[in-house]
Amino acid sequence: xxxxxxxxxxxxxxxxxxxxxxxxxxxxxxxxxxxxxxxxxxxxxxxxxxxxxxxxxxxxxxxxxxxxxxxxxxxxxxxxxxxxxxxxxxxxxxxxxxxxxxxxxxxxxxxxxxxxxxxxxxxxxxxxxxxxxxxxxxxxxxxxxxxxxxxxxxxxxxxxxxxxxxxxxxxxxxxxxxxxxxxxxxxxxxxxxxxxxxxxxxxxxxxxxxxxxxxxxxxxxxxxxxxxxxxxxxxxxxxxxxxxxxxxxxxxxxxxxxxxxxxxxxxxxxxxxxxxxxxxxxxxxxxxxxxxxxxxxxxxxxx
Numbered sequence: 001x002x003x004x005x006x007x008x009x010x011x012x013x014x015x016x017x018x019x020x021x022x023x024x025x026x027x028x029x030x031x032x033x034x035x036x037x038x039x040x041x042x043x044x045x046x047x048x049x050x051x052x053x054x055x056x057x058x059x060x061x062x063x064x065x066x067x068x069x070x071x072x073x074x075x076x077x078x079x080x081x082x083x084x085x086x087x088x089x090x091x092x093x094x095x096x097x098x099x100x101x102x103x104x105x106x107x108x109x110x111x112x113x114x115x116x117x118x119x120x121x122x123x124x125x126x127x128x129x130x131x132x133x134x135x136x137x138x139x140x141x142x143x144x145x146x147x148x149x150x151x152x153x154x155x156x157x158x159x160x161x162x163x164x165x166x167x168x169x170x171x172x173x174x175x176x177x178x179x180x181x182x183x184x185x186x187x188x189x190x191x192x193x194x195x196x197x198x199x200x201x202x203x204x205x206x207x208x209x210x211x212x213x214x215x216x217x218x219x220x221x222x223x224x225x226x227x228x229x230x231x232x233x234x235x236x237x238x239x240x241x242x243x244x245x246x247x248x249x250x251x252x253x254x255x256x257x258x259x260x261x262x263x264x265x266x267x268x269x270x271x272x273x274x275x276x277x278x279x280x281x282x283x284x285x286x287x288x289x290x291x292x293x294x295x296x297x298x299x300x301x302x303x
Contacts, residue, residue, distance in 0.1 A: 006107040007278030008066035008079055008115060012056045016067050017043050019075055023095030032130035033093065064120070068092070068108045071276045073283050076104055079112045081120060088122035092136075105139035113143070117161050118202035118209075125159045165209060172210040179207065179268030182216040182296065185226045189258065192245065196259070204264045211268050221297040222271040224288060226258065231289040232266060238289065243267060262286070 021043050023029050046058050059065035063082035067075050077094040090112050094105050116122045127145060129136045131153055144167045145157035172178040181189070186208060193205055224230050229242045242255045243266060249257035256263040261279040265286055269275075274287040295303040 004102055004104050004107045005071040005276045005283070006076070006104060006111050007069050007283060008108070008111045009069055009278070010056060010060075010064070010066055011054060011281075012059045012065060012067060014047065014053055014055060016075060017047050017055055017059075019095070020078065021047075023077075023093065026095075026097065028097060029093060029095055032133040032136070033091075064115070066112075066115070068094075068104075068111070069278070069283065070104070071283055071285075077108060079108060081112060081116055083116075083120050083122060086123035087126055088116045088120055088124070089126045089128065090116065091127075100135060103139075105135065106142050109139055109143045113159065113164055114202070114206050117164050118205050119199050121198060123161050125164070127157045129155050129157065131155055168206075168210050172212065179211045180214050180219060180223050180270070181208065181211040181268045182219050182225055183213055184216050184301075186211070186213050188226070188245075192259075201259055203261075204259055204267070207264055207267055216296050216301055219294075219296050220270060221294055222291050223294070224266050224269050224291060225294055225296055226267075227295050227300075227303040228291055229293040230266065230291050232262075233285075233287040233289055234262070235285055240292065241266070 024043070046055060050058065056065070063080050066079045066081075068077040068079060070076050076096060076099050077092060080091045082089045082091075090109070092105065092108050092112060094100060094108065113125060116125045126148075127136075127140050129140065131137075131150075137155065140157045143159075144163065145159045146163075147155060148158040149156045189204070189208055193201055193208075198205070219225060224243055226243060226245070229240065231238060231240055233239075240254055241262070242253075243258055243263055244255045246257045246259050249255050249260070256266075258264060258267055261277065262284075265275075265277040266288060269288050271288050271291055274285070276283050277286050295301065
């Protein structure tokens, strides 16, 4: 079964804050949150005191705060990541009870892991869960977290960066939706990442790590490799694009940097692949219609 789509957005608006207040008034939502009263009071004070449309800087005091959106760009919950030294703690809430049981929690955890390990560079991700919070316990266990310690009221789960990377590679290899990149492309892209700030390219780094690496002579001809040209459907619009390195990017000519939202999204995908991908301010549905040119298929291995 396809995993539910979740994206985490760092921008927190006044509308988001009001939605958070609604969620935190539900006793079933806040039952296992140790600081729910404090959070509700903080949000109420922020809304009353600060007349700004964007409140991200206030929510990010002491940690990173993200709204969780579904594929229709509807907010369904939130994630807070607090880094202390090499460790990072995750708190998440799926706010609308109608969404419980749809595995949105597990999808949200996976997005949180991506941020914690690739952008925030945590060595270990921790989740402290009330022993009676069965849904959260099951969600974190399903994502591969291991029980580290336990008290009569709290279970502490942990995921190390090494364990995360191993699970990421194993799960990608087992899925039909796994992406493929060539050994040469991986080497070049890895060198590129060394000169970029992690926050700017963490999605690209994640895609490279989860990709199935193949020899350039053996990559399927319908895979989007570097310097390929493809016909891509973005929502209801069909466009021809070339996937290029940042120095060759030219949006007006359809040359998309592999570091751009859409460029990262299509890397390693193949014809007929269809998926959702969050760009800066919305989610787009992407489908690879046809690979028009691939350097490896044309024997242009120098590209």
